[in-house]
Amino acid sequence: MIQKLPLAGLIAALVAVMLPRLLHVSASQPSGGTTTADASGYVGNAVCAKCHASIYESYARTAMANASGPATENLIVGELHHQQSGMNYRIYSEDGKVWLDFQRPGDPSVSGKRQLLYYIGQGRRGRTYLFSVDGFVFESPVNWYADRQMWDMAPAYGGSREMPLNLPALVSCLECHVSGIQPPIDGTENRYNIPLFAFAGISCERCHGPGAAHVDGGGAIVNPTKLPAERRDAVCMQCHLEGNAAIERAGKHLYEYRPGDNLSDYVRYYILADSKGTGLRATSQFEALSQSMCQKKSGDAMACTTCHDPHLQVKPEERVSFYRAKCLTCHEKPFGAKHHADRPDCTSCHMPASLSTDVAHTEVTDHRILRRPSSTPVVENAFAQPAAPKLVPFPRPHEGESDLRDDALAWESIAESGLKSAEAEAERLLRLALLKSSDPALLSAMGYVEQKHGATDRARELYQRALALSPNLIDAGANLGVLEAKSGHMRKAVTLWQGSFQRAPGRSSIGMNLARTFCTARQFEEARMYTLRVLQFNPDLEAAKKLLNGLSADPPKCVP
Numbered sequence: 001m002i003q004k005l006p007l008a009g010l011i012a013a014l015v016a017v018m019l020p021r022l023l024h025v026s027a028s029q030p031s032g033g034t035t036t037a038d039a040s041g042y043v044g045n046a047v048c049a050k051c052h053a054s055i056y057e058s059y060a061r062t063a064m065a066n067a068s069g070p071a072t073e074n075l076i077v078g079e080l081h082h083q084q085s086g087m088n089y090r091i092y093s094e095d096g097k098v099w100l101d102f103q104r105p106g107d108p109s110v111s112g113k114r115q116l117l118y119y120i121g122q123g124r125r126g127r128t129y130l131f132s133v134d135g136f137v138f139e140s141p142v143n144w145y146a147d148r149q150m151w152d153m154a155p156a157y158g159g160s161r162e163m164p165l166n167l168p169a170l171v172s173c174l175e176c177h178v179s180g181i182q183p184p185i186d187g188t189e190n191r192y193n194i195p196l197f198a199f200a201g202i203s204c205e206r207c208h209g210p211g212a213a214h215v216d217g218g219g220a221i222v223n224p225t226k227l228p229a230e231r232r233d234a235v236c237m238q239c240h241l242e243g244n245a246a247i248e249r250a251g252k253h254l255y256e257y258r259p260g261d262n263l264s265d266y267v268r269y270y271i272l273a274d275s276k277g278t279g280l281r282a283t284s285q286f287e288a289l290s291q292s293m294c295q296k297k298s299g300d301a302m303a304c305t306t307c308h309d310p311h312l313q314v315k316p317e318e319r320v321s322f323y324r325a326k327c328l329t330c331h332e333k334p335f336g337a338k339h340h341a342d343r344p345d346c347t348s349c350h351m352p353a354s355l356s357t358d359v360a361h362t363e364v365t366d367h368r369i370l371r372r373p374s375s376t377p378v379v380e381n382a383f384a385q386p387a388a389p390k391l392v393p394f395p396r397p398h399e400g401e402s403d404l405r406d407d408a409l410a411w412e413s414i415a416e417s418g419l420k421s422a423e424a425e426a427e428r429l430l431r432l433a434l435l436k437s438s439d440p441a442l443l444s445a446m447g448y449v450e451q452k453h454g455a456t457d458r459a460r461e462l463y464q465r466a467l468a469l470s471p472n473l474i475d476a477g478a479n480l481g482v483l484e485a486k487s488g489h490m491r492k493a494v495t496l497w498q499g500s501f502q503r504a505p506g507r508s509s510i511g512m513n514l515a516r517t518f519c520t521a522r523q524f525e526e527a528r529m530y531t532l533r534v535l536q537f538n539p540d541l542e543a544a545k546k547l548l549n550g551l552s553a554d555p556p557k558c559v560p
Contacts, residue, residue, distance in 0.1 A: 040180055
């Protein structure tokens with residue numbers, strides 16, 4: 001079977017370079033002595049508190065500061081019966097550990113538990129938990145949704161009839177909730193050294209840069225407000241800009257970005273433009289704000305911090321007056337205290353909350369700041385999928401900054417997400433990009449396009465070139481294995497699949513290819529070994545359960 005290429009299989013990796021000339025030295029004095037720092041130079045919030053106690057105490061109560069941590073902290077216990085799959089789930093604490101228990105009544109083959117190690121999400125919107133199997137980290141199949149005060153399946157799995165226990169915890173998702181994250185072990189997408197991250201939540205240094213040099217010797221520290229507008233905004237954009245596609249630049253990773261850097265040196269975001277609709281994604285604040293008249297008329301003078309103090313969690317009883325005061329900073333002359341004096345809550349009218357289009361049970365504040373949202377059922381929106389797609393970088397690149405590689409991979413990502421009308425443009429750009437570059441991500445993506453077209457020889461050549469440059473590409477190895485198997489080169493296919501499955505055992509389709517191949521060759525012990533490995537990570541996979549039953553028969557049978 002052909003394995004679909006995820007975005008993670010299309011993008012390559014990054015190394016950050018700090019730009020000291022852009023940083024601004026704080027007036028506070030160094031603490032003296034040597035501070036213990038992680039490999040990235042992060043020292044943690046507690047060290048900052050020595051000189052900035054009041055800010056530290058205030059920030060400690062914010063959602064960002066509590067965006068992640070050990071599963072035992074602030075535990076939300078609960079139960080869920082998922083009707084479509086018939087599974088029962090329970091999150092609970094026992095003997096100082098947190099567990100996810102799962103079982104399907106009447107089906108003893110699907111019963112067990114996983115120790116939950118970390119939580120992700122402060123709980124104001126929602127929360128998920130992470131567990132590890134052989135060092136591979138996965139997301140819990142059930143999430144807590146705070147807006148509805150309920151447990152339900154992880155996004156996109158509400159209608160699943162099998163339990164999704166192999167949802168990889170990708171660094172692209174974790175990055176915006178933790179600080180000092182461990183990069184995945186080379187060649188894998190979700191195998192990490194534990195502990196997974198150095199500091200819980202979004203630490204001070206995620207916005208101000210690594211603090212080791214600053215606290216030890218008065219070195220530079222970032223004050224985002226003193227950065228040029230683009231780099232100031234990038235501090236917020238690293239987590240509050242999602243786009244329809246996010247392509248890491250060749251040889252770089254987003255998690256290596258540091259405040260003060262040029263974010264587009266690490267990742268380029270793309271949005272579907274010139275479309276109509278009203279849906280907003282859960283992490284679309286920055287794109288939405290760019291569409292507001294407030295931002296368009298204010299230009300660089302307006303930033304996220306114009307209305308939001310990242311060091312402060314506004315109390316519920318103060319929210320209306322706090323944000324009205326922010327609005328009146330610019331609108332005092334035309335409106336002043338007389339504008340809707342009887343309805344002082346500006347945000348409820350001009351920034352109403354609506355359900356997210358990509359995360360169930362979650363409401364999103366509309367940062368487009370519409371003048372009359374209630375009477376504007378159809379508005380310009382860059383997030384819906386247009387019939388004739390137009391994909392553009394966001395923010396707009398400067399002259400000469402466009403990158404054909406990134407454009408091609410962005411279009412391919414959009415096409416693989418299900419937008420059929422993007423396929424032709426994705427293929428066109430991939431072919432053009434490969435005339436100028438032998439980037440392994442381009443080669444792998446084009447190989448998959450050719451594979452879908454049935455151009456086996458061309459696809460094989462592209463995959464081989466990609467793997468020669470980057471031998472650990474999981475998708476290229478798995479897909480080339482399919483081509484080799486169809487050509488009767490089973491030894492080559494098995495070798496390729498074994499390498500990919502070893503680095504990504506949560507990819508059940510690769511393991512099943514191995515199990516079926518060995519079963520067909522009547523090597524039943526090997527077939528059983530790979531089937532059990534699949535079930536270790538995906539215990540509710542019906543195909544694997546049937547094959548295991550067949551292998552346990554006398555004589556063994558290779559169930560289709």
